[in-house]
Amino acid sequence: MTQSDPLRVVLVDDHELVRAGVRATLAGRVDIVGEAGDVAGAVELIRATNPDVVLLDVHLPGGNGPAVIASLPATTARFLALSVSDAADDVIAVIRAGARGYVTKAIGGDELLTAIERVASGDAVFSPRLAGFVLDAFRAQQPEAGPSQESDPELDRLTNREREVLQLLARGYAYKEIADRLTISIKTVESHASAVLRKLQLSNRRELRRWAEARALE
Numbered sequence: 001m002t003q004s005d006p007l008r009v010v011l012v013d014d015h016e017l018v019r020a021g022v023r024a025t026l027a028g029r030v031d032i033v034g035e036a037g038d039v040a041g042a043v044e045l046i047r048a049t050n051p052d053v054v055l056l057d058v059h060l061p062g063g064n065g066p067a068v069i070a071s072l073p074a075t076t077a078r079f080l081a082l083s084v085s086d087a088a089d090d091v092i093a094v095i096r097a098g099a100r101g102y103v104t105k106a107i108g109g110d111e112l113l114t115a116i117e118r119v120a121s122g123d124a125v126f127s128p129r130l131a132g133f134v135l136d137a138f139r140a141q142q143p144e145a146g147p148s149q150e151s152d153p154e155l156d157r158l159t160n161r162e163r164e165v166l167q168l169l170a171r172g173y174a175y176k177e178i179a180d181r182l183t184i185s186i187k188t189v190e191s192h193a194s195a196v197l198r199k200l201q202l203s204n205r206r207e208l209r210r211w212a213e214a215r216a217l218e
Contacts, residue, residue: 066097101125170212
């Protein structure tokens with residue numbers, strides 16, 4: 001791509017009117033090389049077109065935005081979430097999956113173009129209201145530096161992914177819900193859950209919940 005070439009963008013959203021509005025807003029400013037309305041179509045399109053940036057809705061038929069990203073580990077495309085949702089869970093899930101930014105659909109046309117250009121250049125971009133709590137959320141998920149976690153030999157046996165599964169199991173999530181939230185398969189969740197129970201020498205989820213509550217992990 002030369003300096004004068006427009007950025008190549010794929011638009012992924014399950015609402016045709018939204019896609020039409022974004023397309024009209026960006027007309028002549030970027031090259032929209034394709035559109036998709038569900039996870040499977042998005043994955044196929046991105047593989048076929050190899051865009052610079054993917055504008056990605058968070059909630060899609062057949063899965064979600066993180067599922068699209070997880071299905072394309074080798075792509076060079078950069079992902080910018082464009083969603084009506086400003087819920088913390090949605091923002092964190094798509095950023096953890098690998099998106100470079102997250103903006104809401106209240107964004108103006110010029111701001112959206114700037115966000116696309118910045119993401120294409122490698123910057124991380126967030127709508128102003130989201131940036132603060134994204135940082136807070138990631139900070140809160142870092143391992144505590146205090147003695148309670150550092151000195152817990154049982155917790156230290158678990159991998160980071162096993163700890164995530166442990167927390168969600170302790171909160172009462174079903175395997176399918178955990179799989180959706182972590183964008184992994186149900187079989188992988190079952191494998192992690194079995195490993196957690198085995199490593200902690202627990203027999204069932206009730207014992208696991210009590211174990212987690214005692215350590216304020218639920």
